[in-house]
Amino acid sequence: MDRPAFIPPSPRVAGCMAGVVLALVLAAPAFAAVPLRYQGTHILTLGAMVDLGRAFTAETGIEMEVVGGSCDGALKGVRDATHTLGGLCCPASAKDLAGLPGRVIPIALDIKVVVVHPSNPIDSITLAQLRQVQGGEIRRWSELGGADQPIAVVYRNHCPQRGEPVLEQAVANRQYAVQGIQVFTSQDLVESVVRYRNGLGVVSRLFAGRANVKTIRVGGVAPTPAAVAAGRYPLTGPLSLVVAEPVGAETAAFLRFLKTTWARAILERHFIPLDLPRNLEGGE
Template structure:
């Protein structure tokens, strides 16, 4: 009996050692960074990628409190996708230090990070910057609240407790603040984009977004914020928000086009010397199958699908007449500037998402359902161009640039027109204002 027990123990030890050695010998794709991206989004895309390129035995292993490993094998060769959720800053540092192949970030690298990672190459290039998904925050109120829009300065005053009565901003009754307890991605974004160092007032705390939305549904004076992934139900609605320009509601179109001021990109970065498997994963994530996995994980994808209806349009008469009866496609082509896409002269014309959106647009227009449809190209500029005349000229140049690109791809462009600085999204002079305001919309007839 003791020999049998000894054999079983020896066999178990041998099996454990073999499995441990297999893990040590397995090739790894190391993806580090944003906790939000690491939670569901990137694992879902990674599993889809492994399945589609022929890997088998795909399984998740929780290797640590912040580390998810996805194990698989192909032709007897093991592979581990290591996904570490720490922070955008740490993910980028791991990329710089060579401890990660891909960094997951919910923001662009800042100037100090770009300086530290100079050896990584051109991180604004579409060969190294991969916009995986879109996310953001909705500011929600009870449907009985007559307030429809708010600018970010007013929102800061409300959330900080400086506004206690809705009448100060166009509503009625007392303001009741609601918030999700503990650190969360919605609060992080509100702190960065809205509060900017101003402390939050005391609020009624809730364990999660679902509880918060339920409370506001029963509180006519309630206001709170949740991620765009959170359903808000019949008795709650989001506010349209303005950041020095027009107020924009968090519709699917406004989020995908990044017109909505509290939208953000979920982006992956790799060095110019990315390995074959890491690059395979990043490129797969940009394609339709990868973007399907993004949608299934509950995030907003950056792909185009048929069936867009004519859009409701706000703006000057000339703009409304130009796009009358057309359907706005959910993208805005933006341009690459020096100094982290913030100012300066265009260095590679289109930003990384726009490069891929042009390819997506070409494929979209070649679908049978879109045969015979034509495109309108509408350009916008920032007042920083120097004058209204200069802004109009710049917006026309941008519209013509995109129109020529589309026609070179064989796509039918009916008209290209610049609107100057007439429909701004951000106040001139603010950080990133030129990047947001200088854009090209695509409409379909």
């Protein structure tokens, strides 16, 4: 099962594939019998799950449905028994876990990056400055060594009901600038930063890589897996699977597949894989 030579498609292709998968799901008859169904955050879906699903099906012959969505949708799918797997980009809260017929397993870290317009001369920002910018205390680029222009803070206030690590670290008092531009998806965020020459936002490295934005350093440190491992780059968030229990045979097969070097190679394309627990399959 270990096949690191597998080369999954680029994020842009994966995004197209996710649309194809979704279109097929919508076109399928109601209650179509798919052995393994996943729904969850677009970060994990586009960054890994589409490719993991294809590779898993190629390896085992077990059909897997992969659909993008949200953290709330991932939890609801498992609660309602419509999906056997879900994907989260935020830590589950106590409320999320209460009565959940399953468990949450962190599988990777997502690197969050600070993005600006490609014409912006700024190359680095400190974490303290980032907090002040996003909170509205620093309002002009000249305060950071740039042009005397207002800063357009572009933000996506996702999962405000959860202890989102980057929200805690990079936004003063968890409150964005009142003059900020709120968007609803990560794709909207990077597109807005491209549109507004004075824009700044924080987004998953996956989406930054799909847009014509400039990624700047935090405290002089580039957002790389090596910098995260060394404890030098601070902006990361967990990516987790919600696994319905009891674990069925198809789900157990997928969890075993996650332990292979093939699966790890897919995760490593955009994320930092985490060590998985020995009892990943829950004893099945």
